[in-house]
Amino acid sequence: MLEIKNLHAELEEEGKKILKGVNLKVGAGEVHAIMGPNGSGKSTTSYVLSGRDGYEVTEGEALLEGENILDMEPEERAAAGVFLAFQYPVEIPGVGNMTFLRTAVNAQRKARGEDELSAGDFLKEVRAKAKSLQIDADMLKRPVNVGFSGGEKKRNEILQMAMLEPKLCILDETDSGLDVDAMKLVSEGVNALRDENRSFVVITHYQRLLDHIKPDFVHIMYNGQIVKSGGPELALEVENNGYSDLIAEVEAG
Amino acid sequence: MSRAVLKQRKLEATSERLAGNDIPKGAAWANDIRQDALQRLLSMGLPQGRDEYWRWTSPSDLTAAQPKSCEPFVDDEEAVFASIDAINITFVDGVFDQAQSDDRGATGLEIGRLQDALSADIHWVKENFSVLEKRAQDAVERPLGVYNTAFATDGLVIKVVDKVEKPVNITYIHNDATSDVVLRHIIKIEEGASFTLLETGASGARSNLAIEVDIAEGAAFNHIRTQGRDHERTALSHIFASIAKESTFKSFTLTANGQLTRNESFLDVNGDDAVAHIAGACLGDGDFHHDDTVFITHDAVNCESRQVYKKVLRNGAKGIFQGKILVKDGAQKTDGYQISQGLLLDDDSQFLAKPELEIYADDVACSHGSTVGAIDEQALFYLRSRGVSKEDATDLLTLSFLAEAIEEIEDEQISNCILERLEMWLSKRKGA
Numbered sequence: 001m002l003e004i005k006n007l008h009a010e011l012e013e014e015g016k017k018i019l020k021g022v023n024l025k026v027g028a029g030e031v032h033a034i035m036g037p038n039g040s041g042k043s044t045t046s047y048v049l050s051g052r053d054g055y056e057v058t059e060g061e062a063l064l065e066g067e068n069i070l071d072m073e074p075e076e077r078a079a080a081g082v083f084l085a086f087q088y089p090v091e092i093p094g095v096g097n098m099t100f101l102r103t104a105v106n107a108q109r110k111a112r113g114e115d116e117l118s119a120g121d122f123l124k125e126v127r128a129k130a131k132s133l134q135i136d137a138d139m140l141k142r143p144v145n146v147g148f149s150g151g152e153k154k155r156n157e158i159l160q161m162a163m164l165e166p167k168l169c170i171l172d173e174t175d176s177g178l179d180v181d182a183m184k185l186v187s188e189g190v191n192a193l194r195d196e197n198r199s200f201v202v203i204t205h206y207q208r209l210l211d212h213i214k215p216d217f218v219h220i221m222y223n224g225q226i227v228k229s230g231g232p233e234l235a236l237e238v239e240n241n242g243y244s245d246l247i248a249e250v251e252a253g
Numbered sequence: 254m255s256r257a258v259l260k261q262r263k264l265e266a267t268s269e270r271l272a273g274n275d276i277p278k279g280a281a282w283a284n285d286i287r288q289d290a291l292q293r294l295l296s297m298g299l300p301q302g303r304d305e306y307w308r309w310t311s312p313s314d315l316t317a318a319q320p321k322s323c324e325p326f327v328d329d330e331e332a333v334f335a336s337i338d339a340i341n342i343t344f345v346d347g348v349f350d351q352a353q354s355d356d357r358g359a360t361g362l363e364i365g366r367l368q369d370a371l372s373a374d375i376h377w378v379k380e381n382f383s384v385l386e387k388r389a390q391d392a393v394e395r396p397l398g399v400y401n402t403a404f405a406t407d408g409l410v411i412k413v414v415d416k417v418e419k420p421v422n423i424t425y426i427h428n429d430a431t432s433d434v435v436l437r438h439i440i441k442i443e444e445g446a447s448f449t450l451l452e453t454g455a456s457g458a459r460s461n462l463a464i465e466v467d468i469a470e471g472a473a474f475n476h477i478r479t480q481g482r483d484h485e486r487t488a489l490s491h492i493f494a495s496i497a498k499e500s501t502f503k504s505f506t507l508t509a510n511g512q513l514t515r516n517e518s519f520l521d522v523n524g525d526d527a528v529a530h531i532a533g534a535c536l537g538d539g540d541f542h543h544d545d546t547v548f549i550t551h552d553a554v555n556c557e558s559r560q561v562y563k564k565v566l567r568n569g570a571k572g573i574f575q576g577k578i579l580v581k582d583g584a585q586k587t588d589g590y591q592i593s594q595g596l597l598l599d600d601d602s603q604f605l606a607k608p609e610l611e612i613y614a615d616d617v618a619c620s621h622g623s624t625v626g627a628i629d630e631q632a633l634f635y636l637r638s639r640g641v642s643k644e645d646a647t648d649l650l651t652l653s654f655l656a657e658a659i660e661e662i663e664d665e666q667i668s669n670c671i672l673e674r675l676e677m678w679l680s681k682r683k684g685a
Contacts, residue, residue: 050638051634051637051638052634052638053630053634073637073643074634074637074638075637075638075640075641075642075643075646077638078637078638078639078640079640083638083639084638086635086638089635090629090631090632090635092632092635092636092649092650092653093653093656093657094652094653094654094655094656094657094659094660095649095650095652095653095656100636100639100649103641103645103649104636104639104640104641105640107639107640107641107642107645108639108640111640143653143656160639164639164640
């Protein structure tokens with residue numbers, strides 16, 4: 001599904017190198033967790049994959065089903081199947097959540113050469129999906145993320161994901177700012193979307209999210225590279241011992 | 254050059270410019286009011302670019318003897334307020350058009366023509382004509398408002414005695430490339446009555462439109478105006494309002510296109526517990542120049558005023574906002590709010606703002622803010638990451654930016670008309 005090869009990226013303005021050769025292979029239907037201390041390049045990886053301005057890729061590529069996505073505009077990547085669940089979803093006053101969702105769904109359908117969803121069909125689908133995420137009619141009507149609690153914002157991200165049905169979902173610290181109940185709800189939303197044709201990259205600091213969204217693989221990122229990969233047990237090791245042992249091990253070579 | 258010499262030259266130029274202009278004929282009392290206006294204008298002088306409130310908008314096209322020629326814009330759009338059940342009135346190049354207007358009879362409402370009223374020996378308009386225009390001159394001179402009093406040739410006089418549900422919907426049609434229009438509406442809303450006025454269109458190649466609206470105790474006035482795609486027009490409007498005890502004034506204007514548009518408003522809040530809200534949203538492109546000049550006077554206790562102005566500008570468009578709140582001595586518990594914001598879609602466009610507060614009472618809450626900025630990159634990325642194209646995302650964020658002004662419209666049906674029109678105009682300019 002996704003293959004990141006020797007990806008190097010730096011901050012455009014400062015020329016500061018953040019990613020220093022990331023390699024990662026994510027198969028169809030797999031869930032990969034990326035963990036690592038602050039500043040290791042986890043979020044940058046998600047931004048570079050989704051096409052945010054301000055980063056320059058200096059080397060390497062990222063292939064989605066064999067196609068390099070790094071030269072595409074963000075909207076083209078979305079149409080190709082990339083979805084980033086934001087750590088801090090953006091508030092957009094004056095634009096109804098429903099209008100936003102419908103614009104997004106239809107824009108992607110159009111880009112893929114599919115017919116736009118009729119108002120009725122769209123409504124039916126959004127209501128069903130919103131219900132399972134406990135998003136009520138009021139939240140759908142309100143402006144995008146305006147006045148939403150932390151939990152509501154994250155549920156809204158998952159609703160967008162459910163509506164857009166991407167191939168590759170990148171979750172950037174989706175657990176931040178969530179209480180236990182909200183985390184459970186969000187995780188259930190994510191788990192409901194797990195599918196043999198859909199892959200997930202879950203970026204997180206903590207093991208606790210991975211109790212709910214069980215990963216197939218866990219990677220440790222440090223200083224712009226993936227320095228260790230393993231199964232779910234690696235996340236437990238981090239939870240028990242922190243990153244320092246791992247880092248010391250890496251630095252010792 | 255000394256001030257006195259400058260003023261002298263200004264007056265000479267004014268006198269020369271007005272030499273051939275005849276005051277429209279009318280009853281003796283109307284003639285007196287017109288003559289008085291002409292004399293006031295001659296001693297005030299027509300505006301010039303060095304006048305304080307004309308620094309950012311050159312008045313020369315508004316004051317020139319002949320209007321700039323302007324080919325009528327062929328409009329293929331349905332009228333903005335077509336879906337609203339209203340009393341429709343049409344003016345063509347500044348002249349009332351009976352054939353394209355509804356029957357003016359309605360309950361709670363009396364609608365007449367300005368020249369009929371000004372020709373009658375006895376008419377209620379006698380007590381209103383020019384009163385609010387003159388009152389506005391105390392704060393800052395508004396010579397083109399005075400000009401309107403002297404030379405207006407047509408318009409409506411409306412007396413509202415009850416709560417009237419059906420709005421009056423005025424459509425201005427521009428057919429003649431050289432029409433020079435001077436229109437005056439005089440509206441009197443009596444105690445406890447309410448009235449909604451809708452306006453659409455450009456009235457001529459050049460237009461000078463003034464509205465005097467006298468809102469009595471407990472009465473309400475709603476005003477929603479759109480100024481459309483007739484780009485080459487030169488348009489000036491004035492609203493002079495008196496807002497009495499427990500009464501409400503609400504006005505909203507949507508403007509798109511226009512080489513020169515200036516909308517001036519003078520709201521005199523003179524009764525306790527009154528409310529005055531005025532808002533504007535505009536969409537400017539290319540050689541677009543749009544100026545909102547607002548002056549609100551608070552002279553009563555516990556009143557509220559709001560000014561909400563939003564301008565989206567690109568390709569060298571220019572937006573101006575000059576807004577003042579004057580709180581007189583004793584106007585305690587005044588709650589004044591003013592916001593003016595420019596959204597610049599490129600580096601060539603310009604937003605100039607002059608917010609002013611002048612406060613003589615010591616127990617008031619007045620706030621004002623003025624900002625200018627570009628599209629929020631984070632929001633743009635958020636939308637694009639969901640598959641929305643950059644162009645569509647920019648339009649969505651434009652709507653988002655204008656929303657605060659549009660939310661000032663209370664009536665949902667009318668607000669939808671405005672939103673639909675805005676979306677239509679946005680989609681039409683795509684790829685341009």
